[in-house]
Amino acid sequence: MAVPFVQDWDVVQILGEGAYGEVRLLVNRKTEETVAVKVVDMSSHNDCLENVKKEVCVHKMLSHANIEYLHGVGITHRDIKPENILLDEKDILKISDFGLATVFRHRGRERLLSRVCGTLPYVAPELMSRVEFRAQAADAWACGIVLTAMLAGELPWDQPTESCQEYTDWLQKKTYTTPWKKISAMPLCLLTKILSHNPEERITIPDIKKHRWYSQTFKSGTEIKPHSILNCDERVQMSSSQPEPQALWEISGSILQTGAPQVSFSQPACPDHMLLGSQLLCTPGASQNSWQRLVRRMTRFFTTLNAEATSLALRETCISMGYTWKQSCNTQVTVSTMDRRNNKLIFMVYFLEMEQRILVDFRLSKGDGLEFKRHFVKIKQKLSDIIINQKISFPTS
Incomplete structure (x- = not known):
């Protein structure tokens, strides 16, 4: 099937579905380059148009090879999870899917958020209590859940509420239970600081980077450090082609405006096992053999x-x-x-x-x-x- 608005590109197959549409695999019939394209059905949801505008604005504001960067330009992702973390052909980490992202800081003014969104096992407890919350602390919490899954091979709970026994055990410091007993002392110490119930006491990203476990080196064929995916140039640079964040700020909502909290969860997750594999190789097909063109999954x-x-x-x-x-x-x-x-x-x-x-x-x-x-x-x-x-x-x- 050809894509009517994209010349020389053919739809090969549907890779997945989301809340507003689907992701399709496209191949260029001349160069054989492969890309993943998000196709949105804007007629099926009332709020879809505004969300698409917001996502486009966020993408135009971003210009960075990696991460440790989003909060610097006043953007919060709000749906950090393994499914939204990709690896390119050089195993460089990328964050994807900014459908729930928004601006929380503009021209030095920071606003609290109230919309409850994300994926339940990864959301911070303050979101579940339906109170206004700070964006950075909520993203840091989600990173802590991802780290737990990477180290233990499973997620700690279905949702961070006191009705969830696993979360109650965590609040009572029962670290002798699964998954915490699978994690060694030093990273577990870091996780207790990241997954602090009180966002005011939760460790910040700058302090995470100072933690002893974060700064150590692991050797596995090549030298790898826990901070390697975050340790990049933090200087915020915005070119003239990037939009003024004011438009996105207005779409996201004014600091002075308050309203009923919106609830918008993406797909839930609660696994027994976690397998990691990199995603689609967006490299020209002409330079690849049949093995290289296989997605490494x-x-x-x-x-x-x-x-x-x-x-x-x-x-x-x-x-x-x-x-x-x-x-x-x-x-x-x-x-x-x-x-x-x-x-x-x-x-x-x-x-x-x-x-x-x-x-x-x-x-x-x-x-x-x-x-x-x-x-x-x-x-x-x-x-x-x-x-x-x-x-x-x-x-x-």
């Missing part, structure tokens, strides 16, 4: 069977697990189910022939990314007898 495998037999084995497995199976063609299947929090989970399965073998590629269509990976692991375990246990290596040049 952990949700695919090769099988010992042909395409028809592979499809049959997967179908029987999915049906036995209670999934809904809908096959639209020989190479594509839609699988749907409900996750543990009773939210819809839909993923696509593609059967690709590569070098006389069948690659089974799973891609999330709708639902939580970490829940999707948990289900993928279960499916893979049940199909272990037909899976080729071969590690795919990707050239770095």
Whole structure:
């Protein structure tokens, strides 16, 4: 399918769905460059137009290779989570999806926020109490939850309220329970400062950068430091092509105006396991071989069977697990189910022939990314007898 407003680009497939539309994979028919494009249905939501305007304004204001930067230009992301953290072909970290981002500081004037938005396991407790809150402390909290998931392989709670037993245990300092018992003393010490219930007592980003664990070096093939993704030029530079933040400030709401808090949650998350993989490689296809053009994810495998037999084995497995199976063609299947929090989970399965073998590629269509990976692991375990246990290596040049 061709994109009518983008010349020479073809839609290959839908990569995922969100609250306002879907993300599609586009390939340039001349250069074979691949990009991910967010397509928004502006007729389905009353507030969609204003949100799109806000997201466009935020993107125009940003000009930086990494992060540690957003708060410096007065922008809060408000939906920091693993699904919105990407890695490029050089493993450089990027933050994506600014659909919930807003301006909290303009010309030295800072406003408190009241809109409750984000993803429940990652939101700060002050958002749940429906009181006005400071943007920076809420983003710092979300980073602490992401760090917990990276170190322990699971999220600590469904939401930070006293009705949640896991969160109550945290408030009572029961760090001998999961996931805290999986984390060593030094990073756990940092997490206790980041995940402080009182935002006024919560550690700030400048102080996080001074913490002993943050500044140490880890060695794993190449030298890696916890601060490497944040340790970049903090000087705020805004070129003449970037918009005056006043327009976005007005869209976001005046400091002097108050109203009923809005609630806008993105997709929920609560996994048993967390698998990390980098995202779409936005590099020219002409310079890549068939292996390099594979997205480096952990949700695919090769099988010992042909395409028809592979499809049959997967179908029987999915049906036995209670999934809904809908096959639209020989190479594509839609699988749907409900996750543990009773939210819809839909993923696509593609059967690709590569070098006389069948690659089974799973891609999330709708639902939580970490829940999707948990289900993928279960499916893979049940199909272990037909899976080729071969590690795919990707050239770095």
